[in-house]
Amino acid sequence: MGSIDRYIFRTTLVSFAVVMGSLTGVIWITQALRGIDLMTSQGQTIITFLGLTGLAVPVLVLVIAPIALMIAVAHTLNRLATDSEIIVMNAAGLSPIRLFRPFFYATMVVAALVIIIGAYIAPDGLRRIARWDSEITADVLANVLQPGRFAQLEQGLTIRVRERQPGGLLVGVFIDDARAPNERVSIIADHGTVVKNDKGSFLVLEDGHLERFQTGKQEPALVAFSRYAFDMSKFSRARDVAYGIRERYLWELLWPAENDPLLARLPTEFRSEMHDRLLAPIYPFFFAAVAFAFLGLARTTRQSRNFSMAGAVLVAFVVRLAGFALSVIANKTPYVAGLQYLLLFVATGTCLWLINRNVVIEPPARVTEALNAFNASIARLIRRPVPA
Structure with missing residues (x-):
């Protein structure tokens, strides 16, 4: 890995860590406020409150990590473009697909993090929550x-x-x-x-x-x-805890026991959860690719990047929403799970093809002219003197 690759790789991961921590903290606070009654009405300690709410953070990371990576990639590319570094790299013969390499390395780190969390850390946290909640629920002094x-x-x-x-x-x-x-x-x-x-x-x-x-x-x-x-x-005797599908480790979903009662009762949901875990580390590659496809190609300083940013967000939102919809449908229709893989591979492959072909995604000329005219009219209204 060269000096340029190390610089981009380090900048992307640092930005990812900052965005990841910020988004997780905000969402964690909103979720934690729902469990504040543990300390008020049920008399639990602050340790119990923080423990129960903190164990749910890995589940949030699985959803937030691809979004945080996309924001980090966009921030890094915008920083490189502002300093005209992308133009210099392109003039020096660095192709867009070559420039994408350090972002790909950073995406591999995020994907590995998602695999570890989805395979073990998140279900283990949910298991601990289930056991802890069983003890609290069984405590008659706290609930009855x-x-x-x-x-x-x-x-x-x-x-x-x-x-x-x-x-x-x-x-x-x-x-x-x-x-x-x-x-x-x-x-x-x-x-x-x-x-x-x-x-x-x-x-x-x-x-x-x-x-x-x-x-x-x-x-x-x-x-x-x-x-x-x-x-x-x-x-105050805790009841027996029965783990649900989300509390299963990844290897338990891949190779379940033949006499597993949950598999016998909910076979389709069981397999749908398995596919969701396997798809989770693929989403970071799509989010990184779509951000680079819209923002990573060389542009002049006069070309606005606002449309590119909005386009990347829109495409990522549509694909992720379609993924959620297919995941819900897969709970009832098993073969739909294959469409989730097809969707991600086609979307990611299309972005990589655009990067390799050095295709700059820009709005039509009429749209650009209309936006410029609108911005100019707003600027004239702002500068117009107010009559005394």
């Missing part, structure tokens, strides 16, 4: 016990919490336990917290009193306590 409501956990056991404060602190706890046939226990505590260890889950109550009513006795036994542990283990 809502402030101000009487919750009957089972026949004869009722619990009420007046308020839930940050950090999982439960204020104003009332427990009525009538499960035993010969006695009834009522507990009132100022506050309590949940403690989990290898022995089980316990609601540790502090500053309260316990009243025990036994059959045959007229007066209840009253006990004041500073600390009392109420066993809640039977209500």
Whole structure:
């Protein structure tokens, strides 16, 4: 790799990292806001909140990476064009297809990243989310016990919490336990917290009193306590987690077990997910090729690149939208999956053919003249003096 290739390769990957981080961060924030109730209504910690939302980031990367690469390629090409470097390279005998080589190397890095994420990291993150969500959902203190409501956990056991404060602190706890046939226990505590260890889950109550009513006795036994542990283990057992299609690793989709119940129940969706994983690393090559086809050829400084930028975005949007549509149809019609590969190969091949042929994609002359006339009229209106 020569010095020019290294320069373009490094610039493209740095731009890709910046764009990727920015887009992922923005989308992650919008997604994370939906799970803010984990800390508010369910009393989970900030670690749980960040963990659950952060594990979904690899899934976002699979969709964002090709778009971020296209923006990075367009930014690099625009920078080269602004400094007239593309014109100099072209005059020195560097063909467009040769200039595309460092962008191709950068695309290979992005494609390898997408393969690793799609094959292992993204499904592993979804599995961790499923297990974590199972534990949170199974935690009755976080889901069933809502402030101000009487919750009957089972026949004869009722619990009420007046308020839930940050950090999982439960204020104003009332427990009525009538499960035993010969006695009834009522507990009132100022506050309590949940403690989990290898022995089980316990609601540790502090500053309260316990009243025990036994059959045959007229007066209840009253006990004041500073600390009392109420066993809640039977209500905090996580359910068995059944992984869906998106939680399967790539090799599990390629070579599934013969007795896989999910494959037997949803064979078409199973194969559709497999094709989506295999297609994911191909999309970066198309996005890089379409950006270069519109923006990578030598132009004079008087030729506007706005149309080329808009055209590249439009073509990429149409092809990606068609890919999404074919993916949805493939969930019901298996043979449509082959059209996804055909679409990408034809679109990418067309872009490479245009690059190799040094075809400059420009709007028709009439469109250019109309746009120039419109811009000139807007400029005259702006410069027109305002009457006093």
